[in-house]
Amino acid sequence: MKLKKGIPVIDQADKLGFWGGKFGGNFVPETLKKPIEDLEKQFNKLKSNKKFIKERDKYFKNWIGTPTRFIKLNNLTRHVGGAQIWSKVVSDANGGAHKIYNATVHCLLAKRSGKKVIIGDTGAGYAGKMLSMAAKKFGLKCKIFMGAKDIYRQQPNVKAMKKNGADVIPVYSGSQTLVDAVSECMRYWVANCDTTAMCVGSTVGPAIFVRICGWSTSQISRELKVQLMNEFGDIPKKIKLYNCVGGGSSSFGFWNEFMDYDKKQVEFIGVEAGGPAKSKRHAAPLTYGSKIGILHGAAQYVNQNNDGQIEETESISAGLDYPGISPLHCFLKDTKRARYTAASDEEALKAYQTVTKYENLRPSLEPSHAFSVAIKEAKRLSKDTIVIINSCGDAYKDRGILEKKLGKKYVKSN
Amino acid sequence: MLNPISLAFKKTKKEMRPALITYTVAGDSSKKQSLEILKAISNYADILEVGVPHNTPVADGGQIQTSAYRAIKNGIKMNDIFEIVSDFKKSKNSKPVIFMGYYNMIFQYGENNFIKQCKKSGVNGLIVVDLPWPENKVFSKKCKKNSINFIQLLSPTTSNKRLKSITKDSHDMIYYISMLSTTGGKLKESPKKILANYKKIKYINPKKNCVIGFGITEKTISNFKNTDGLVVGSQICKEITRSLSSRQNPVINVSKLVSKLRKKIS
Ligand SMILES: Cc1ncc(COP(=O)(O)O)c(C=O)c1O
Numbered sequence: 306m307k308l309k310k311g312i313p314v315i316d317q318a319d320k321l322g323f324w325g326g327k328f329g330g331n332f333v334p335e336t337l338k339k340p341i342e343d344l345e346k347q348f349n350k351l352k353s354n355k356k357f358i359k360e361r362d363k364y365f366k367n368w369i370g371t372p373t374r375f376i377k378l379n380n381l382t383r384h385v386g387g388a389q390i391w392s393k394v395v396s397d398a399n400g401g402a403h404k405i406y407n408a409t410v411h412c413l414l415a416k417r418s419g420k421k422v423i424i425g426d427t428g429a430g431y432a433g434k435m436l437s438m439a440a441k442k443f444g445l446k447c448k449i450f451m452g453a454k455d456i457y458r459q460q461p462n463v464k465a466m467k468k469n470g471a472d473v474i475p476v477y478s479g480s481q482t483l484v485d486a487v488s489e490c491m492r493y494w495v496a497n498c499d500t501t502a503m504c505v506g507s508t509v510g511p512a513i514f515v516r517i518c519g520w521s522t523s524q525i526s527r528e529l530k531v532q533l534m535n536e537f538g539d540i541p542k543k544i545k546l547y548n549c550v551g552g553g554s555s556s557f558g559f560w561n562e563f564m565d566y567d568k569k570q571v572e573f574i575g576v577e578a579g580g581p582a583k584s585k586r587h588a589a590p591l592t593y594g595s596k597i598g599i600l601h602g603a604a605q606y607v608n609q610n611n612d613g614q615i616e617e618t619e620s621i622s623a624g625l626d627y628p629g630i631s632p633l634h635c636f637l638k639d640t641k642r643a644r645y646t647a648a649s650d651e652e653a654l655k656a657y658q659t660v661t662k663y664e665n666l667r668p669s670l671e672p673s674h675a676f677s678v679a680i681k682e683a684k685r686l687s688k689d690t691i692v693i694i695n696s697c698g699d700a701y702k703d704r705g706i707l708e709k710k711l712g713k714k715y716v717k718s719n
Numbered sequence: 720m721l722n723p724i725s726l727a728f729k730k731t732k733k734e735m736r737p738a739l740i741t742y743t744v745a746g747d748s749s750k751k752q753s754l755e756i757l758k759a760i761s762n763y764a765d766i767l768e769v770g771v772p773h774n775t776p777v778a779d780g781g782q783i784q785t786s787a788y789r790a791i792k793n794g795i796k797m798n799d800i801f802e803i804v805s806d807f808k809k810s811k812n813s814k815p816v817i818f819m820g821y822y823n824m825i826f827q828y829g830e831n832n833f834i835k836q837c838k839k840s841g842v843n844g845l846i847v848v849d850l851p852w853p854e855n856k857v858f859s860k861k862c863k864k865n866s867i868n869f870i871q872l873l874s875p876t877t878s879n880k881r882l883k884s885i886t887k888d889s890h891d892m893i894y895y896i897s898m899l900s901t902t903g904g905k906l907k908e909s910p911k912k913i914l915a916n917y918k919k920i921k922y923i924n925p926k927k928n929c930v931i932g933f934g935i936t937e938k939t940i941s942n943f944k945n946t947d948g949l950v951v952g953s954q955i956c957k958e959i960t961r962s963l964s965s966r967q968n969p970v971i972n973v974s975k976l977v978s979k980l981r982k983k984i985s
Binding site: 333334336337338340478492495496497499596601602609612614 | 773774775776777778779780784788791796797821822823824825826827828848849850851852853854872873874875876877878881896899900901904
């Protein structure tokens with residue numbers, strides 16, 4: 306298995322949509338073959354169409370707000386006492402997380418193909434919130450599928466979706482989390498694909514959704530590359546990019562533009578959700594060596610039993626609480642371009658406390674997982690190493706959980 | 720020698736009626752009870768589809784999901800499902816049995832191993848919901864080599880070009896999904912339109928036995944008498960759920976329902 310240079314990773318899949326010959330694909334009911342093929346044709350044409358890219362960039366700039374900040378965390382660097390710690394504050398983006406890029410692109414595509422309704426899944430509620438914002442902006446009706454457990458634990462985002470006029474449909478099957486929301490969303494699409502567009506909230510699902518999402522979030526690394534040049538005059542010699550990994554859309558987007566650099570110069574570290582300490586129901590299929598299986602239309606490393614039933618996961622972070630992982634990350638793992646590890650619920654909470662104590666930054670529980678590993682590793686690294694963490698979400702949505710776990714003083718109201 | 724699936728169609732054609740194909744979930748509500756249900760309904764049904772329950776189904780509606788989750792919760796495993804079929808076949812050897820399920824179950828078992836167990840236990844055909852054409856080419860060939868029917872699915876969104884290619888690669892039986900829906904949806908297309916699509920498929924190759932499924936119930940079944948076969952699933956699963964919640968015997972209630980379905984098309 307080999308990662309090619311000079312070709313975007315999203316375009317390195319074979320004809321049937323497999324990366325490295327075995328990750329991804331299109332394991333979908335016959336009914337979805339046609340709408341998927343239509344979307345593939347549309348995307349393949351538009352992704353190199355200058356007018357379309359100009360339109361995308363216009364909305365990215367004026368509506369999402371680009372670039373998001375790239376800042377040095379001076380106090381944290383001093384406290385840790387090793388590598389320089391920086392953050393790409395992607396939560397600056399309109400809506401408060403990276404999910405806005407994919408949502409915007411899907412709405413642009415849906416509008417061009419004449420669809421009136423767009424549906425999507427959500428875990429942490431950011432993918433749903435952003436899709437509801439973009440749908441409203443582009444005049445599309447919007448339905449969001451969300452596990453009942455997640456509706457309960459991510460109320461601020463649920464309220465935002467409803468305010469934007471979206472229908473939030475609770476999913477009560479299985480573990481009542483993201484995995485069930487994606488299943489229900491796909492089922493709804495099977496029954497309504499003639500009138501309705503679907504947005505998958507991360508780099509998961511049938512191959513075309515993986516590609517569109519990765520293409521959209523790559524905005525993050527495009528910006529970062531420019532910011533690094535501005536800051537250092539060149540791409541520094543030792544960079545480490547830390548990102549949490551749920552489905553894998555923020556991490557992929559954070560890394561994409563640096564793919565062809567030697568990993569000794571630009572290393573990628575993906576941090577999965579380990580769940581409560583000692584829990585076996587982690588959401589970290591790459592870290593803990595889960596077997597390849599099929600979930601939501603794609604072959605990937607996924608938590609499952611011997612029979613092939615998908616296993617329930619447990620994480621304090623709804624956005625990472627997913628048993629599978631993007632085929633792109635399976636590919637990056639097996640080609641050894643990226644390294645994957647996990648942080649537990651407790652470690653993420655501790656990192657959140659540390660970051661908020663030293664910096665004016667409030668990463669949500671998802672990026673707090675990445676901060677946890679970055680802080681630990683930065684200690685042992687030299688001063689000329691540039692550690693960068695993607696702070697891809699704002700903690701406002703987690704206030705209920707944070708208040709319960711850490712007490713009121715960790716929750717600011719806004 | 721004709722395989723049991725083709726024989727079943729030959730028989731129903733002689734009787735000038737569509738084959739009745741039932742769908743029940745293996746292990747619903749228990750291993751033993753699902754076997755009893757199969758035995759009881761095989762008096763009226765011509766082909767038995769046995770659902771292999773999966774916990775992240777992307778094409779099943781509420782009724783079948785309920786049955787599948789119930790079966791999984793009660794501990795049903797792939798090897799139990801093979802045992803159900805082989806036990807059933809001990810008394811009803813000539814009744815065709817088809818598995819319907821999702822590819823991950825086959826993938827984890829290993830394709831070759833799975834086919835071997837199918838042969839050993841007496842499974843005659845496979846419907847794999849999420850392994851469409853052309854992704855299924857290699858696996859369907861393997862099935863054919865082992866005298867197992869790989870049943871291709873067609874849907875209203877299938878283009879004419881695809882219809883032709885898929886039909887060409889199909890075995891004795893093909894399955895037309897009547898409408899854009901998960902299983903258990905209300906029939907939202909007119910029977911006339913569904914039958915027009917059905918005829919289009921038959922015209923491509925009249926020899927293939929084409930069955931229609933999705934939205935077929937006691938209420939709608941008699942609209943489709945002039946077809947090769949009809950699949951009823953969700954209504955049966957619903958009847959099991961209803962029986963359990965009203966503390967009645969699902970075996971008796973389901974076989975009553977299937978007998979009624981059969982009368983409507985005889
Ligand atoms: C803030 C935030 N970070 C990360 C994730 C995980 O998803 P992904 O790995 O696709 O970025 C989510 C998902 O909801 C999220 O809301």
